[in-house]
Amino acid sequence: MRQLALAVALVTVAFSLPAAARRPKAYQRAVELFWQGKVEEAVALYRQQLERTPGDAALLTDLGLALGKLGRTAEAERELRRAIAKEPGRWYAYANLAEVLAQDEARFVRHDEIAGLLTDALLQLPPKASVARAGLTLSLARFERATGRAHEARGWLDSLPDEELNAVQRDGKARLYDALAADERARALEDWPEPEVSAKDRATLAEAERLYAAALPAEALRAVDPLARAHPTWRGPRWLRARSLHSLRFVDEAARELSVLVRLAPSHGEAWRLLGEVLASDGGLLEADRADEALRQALALEPAWVELWLLRARVALRRGRPADALRFVDRVRKDPVLAHEKEVELSALGRQARARLEAAGAPPAQHARAEPSAEARELLRRAQEILARPDRADDAQAGELLEQALLSAPAFLEAAGTLYSLTGEVRRATLAALWDDGPALLDFAGQIERLAKAPRAPPSVAAPSPGQPIPAAQLVRPWVERAVELGAPEARFARARLEVQSGDRPGALRDLVEYVASPQPQRLAEAKELRAALTPPPRADPAQVQALLKLVEDKPTEAQGELLVRCERPPRAGSEQDAARLTALGRIAEFNGDLPAALLCHAAALKLQPHAGEALVRLAKVAARSEAQALAPVRPQLEEASALGISAADWALARDLDASGRPSEALAKLDRFLGRAAADDPARKLASSARARILGARDVERRESQRRLLVASAAAALCLLALLLVLFHGSTVEGALRKRAGLFPAVARAVAEIRHDVIKHRASVLSALADPAFAAEARDDVARSLLSPEPTSEVVAAIYEKLRLAARAQGVTLRRLGREPTFGALARDLRRAEEWLRKGRGRFDAARADSRLREIHSEKLGALLRLGPRTRLDAPAITSWIRDVEAELRQGGSSWTSPALQLAGMEVEFPVERAALSTIFANLLRNAQAAAQEAGDKRVVVRLAEERDAAGRRVVTLLVGDSSPRALTLEAIESRESGRGLAIVRDLTREWHGHLVVRPEAGPWTKSVGACFVALQIERPA
């Protein structure tokens, strides 16, 4: 304020200067002393002058000014009022009085008095005194501002039309406006008044505070909520609520609460701090600017919170301002304790900031604009006062003052601007000083342009060399170019404006686009306006434009109303515009989150314009977010979109196919989507997850399928095995015979039965059919022969079944008839013949059947008989058997008679199993030994013989004779019970198709008992 007062004083002095030139040297000396800052000496000289010329209004005015500068307000007011009284028309005496009192503490109390005095003076000015009116009005505005009445001050400034002001006054007016704006901003820090609250509410708040202090934020929140609702402007509850919410990690709500609180109480440093901390830690990039502002506010209110600089450094990095981050890190380092404590983090932040700076390249040179010296400022003000005079008689003197100021401070923009307004010249030194300071160049260029439009400004002045005047735009163009080159933030916008003026529309548009793309364009709205002037209006559908604007205003319903079409009932044959409007409706539905309606609209648009690209893209995007069940109606459109490479369609189709139970096709679409979609597509994660799920399910399904196949294969194998076991389980008769010779009697019986009962007497008649002599008449008879009383095949089956039973009794399992090569084959051939005979039609080769019967089946049956066991007995074998019986009998205490041994040859072969033959022999010998004991001459003989029976058959006989006088007959043996002695011999012999013989013997033996078997005539097969 003191500076302001000084400026007013300077105005007065400056106005005095021309008169001073006509005054005594003492006065001139006083003025010089005043400018030299030797105000006390100047006051003394002024008083001396006044003694000589008492009541000199000019001297009184200068004296008042000097006294005011010395802070002797009361004396200053007295002298100035004397000046006013002496010369009421001296407006600058009023102005100086206003400026001096503006510094006085009593100004608020005396406002009405002083304002009234100045207003009266203003009203008394003659109509033509425009300069005086402007000067006095400006002083009045300054006084109003000094008393905190910004509104009134703005009103005085508004009353000054620019057209009536010279360049300096316009500049002064603009500066005062700026100062008022700054004041208003400062006023913004004032808190709003608190509401009236009851003692009870205060007690409730205090209790809630205690809960919070007891680390019970939830309870505190519950307690304080009613207070906050009841008194929305009461800061206490809001502050507690904000802290409680923050403690509970409800950061968004806490930030909201804090934002309201700092609006109500801008001086609430803690609230600013907490807001800054919340936004910095949880706000992300978008809140970084707000976070930094809150931290700045907090730091401004409480600079001791040094740790907030660290937070600001982090935020600065987030905001992409590494230089600021470095600056803040340095700021933290100035606090040794904190620097030590946070060294690690500070280093890390510093590294990050430097790395980003390096990555971003060298920053634009930050030219530190030197502050003009106090002397330069005073010279400027003197020049301004001179220029403010109505007569402009001393403009040259003002120019000199300005030149002096610029010599002292070449980059003093105000002085340079004022000089330009006076002379149309710009000094080289000024440009040289500004040349590396982009923002300063822009400021200066802007100032020059403004001054060029002022009434008093010269039309144009070439600078620095005289000659043809250069238009301001042309003059400043190189400076702006330089600012662009230096990367000054607003330079491109400035150049765009110049380019518009010079008709370079493409260049202007190019610069505007660059400007809009710059980090923080400050004049975006103006840039848009400028673009509107550069580019032709788009051929847009007004309805769609209006709809979009309504949507921007968050009025979707009204936006829908603008479009005049309905997705539910789209026009049957609409225009391209109708399709576009349907798409716009789809967008609004998307805005509303009504995805089914959006799908409907986009599909309707595609019906009108089948290949409308935007509708197709939008439909795919909506489908990608819609429920899979809703996608079936738009499959064709999605397929089309997919074919056009719209990845969202692939994702939608994949979900649709997956939901439709077609995972393989879904997988293909998913792969396609993942191959096409952008890396940051949010659906990627879901798609990957879905893909993994489908692959997993397919894997499970494959394993399950393999397991089922395995189980089925195993079951089939088991069935086959079972079938094979059923079919081939057991032995063939031939195999059984080879394994178990004891089975032979049963086999021989079966073969004999089949040969006799089946082949000879029944089946052999098939030969009649093979002979033409019989065939015609014999068929019925052959049929009767084979089929009655039961079919021959069934007879064979019954015989074979008996054989199986007999084999099983000996522990041998024979195959089922169908798989037995001898009996089965015979049964099949017979069955075939029977079938033919039974049906009486069809083809049947009787000759072949007869041939097979006689030549194959009979032969195979005979071959089985040749497999019968053959036990060869010779002397050693018989001797061994005799010894066994002897040992047995002796062991049992029986007496023993050594038998004589008579063999028919070297050896005799019996068609009997060795064990059976051995048993037969042992029993015959025991019987003979026992019988021999009855004789006086105990004799036993063993005889082996070969002979022919009555039928001419060769038979082999095993006889054991004794010398017992007791007679023995076959009938006696036949009648014996089975199980012992000769009964065993009888039964075994019969079993093996032999017969017992009892023969009389010549002495010394009386008889012999033996077993006789028909010998096998044919060599046994290998």
Add this chain to the structure above:
Amino acid sequence: MSARKPLFIVGEDGTEYLDRFQRFLGAEFRFLRAPSLGALVGLLGDGDAPAGLVLDLDFRRTPLADLVDESGDRLHDAGDGERRRVTAVQGLLILRALRARGVLLPALLCTDIDDPHQLAQIELELAPISVVPSSESLPRLVARLRAIASRQG
């Protein structure tokens, strides 16, 4: 016409041969069945002279009293073993008894004899005789019968 058909006496313990022959060969031949030696001798003494004999070998179904042994005598009180032995070759024993009585009618002995020595001995001892295996076809049998009948004629 039927009186002129050659007559064959079929010696068997059942009716299988008779039935078969009559069924298939009845148009050309006449057959009479004799289940034992006694019955056969009886038939030989009646009316028409037979052209030949057809004999089965096994007579297991013939009552014991009608069986004959190697000597041609009736079998008395034979045990089961002996009866089995005799019935198994009864056809041969009957033929042997007939030959012993001077009956030299051609005979067809229906049996399977694998032993060539036995076969030769039978053909020598009991001639005129042919051994007919069980597998022999009907036409072949007819040929044999015709051959025998032609000799009678």
